[in-house]
Amino acid sequence: MSQLEKHARPCLPIRSDLIAWAQLVELTSVEPATMAELLDMGWIDPVRTGAEDYLFRSRDVYRIQKLMRLCHDLEIPFGAGSIIVDLLERVERLEHEISEFKQLL
Numbered sequence: 001m002s003q004l005e006k007h008a009r010p011c012l013p014i015r016s017d018l019i020a021w022a023q024l025v026e027l028t029s030v031e032p033a034t035m036a037e038l039l040d041m042g043w044i045d046p047v048r049t050g051a052e053d054y055l056f057r058s059r060d061v062y063r064i065q066k067l068m069r070l071c072h073d074l075e076i077p078f079g080a081g082s083i084i085v086d087l088l089e090r091v092e093r094l095e096h097e098i099s100e101f102k103q104l105l
Contacts, residue, residue, distance in 0.1 A: 018055035
């Protein structure tokens, strides 16, 4: 392929990791009022668009599903569940760091 052909090809946009409010609600099966409560708690940190809409990271879907499962299974409030999820994620990060350090030794 020549340099001219490379430049003539249209550049496709990079696939976004962000999802809209409606998609988040659909993917997590969480009521919008519950989702708003999680936002108010500051547990989810969305990206705001110029139109004042929220965009969420795909990892938020996993976090919310984990939170809902914990709250349902253990019959605990969102506040307690969010602390547990945060701590579990911190443990995962620390385990990953330990694994990386072990590889350096």
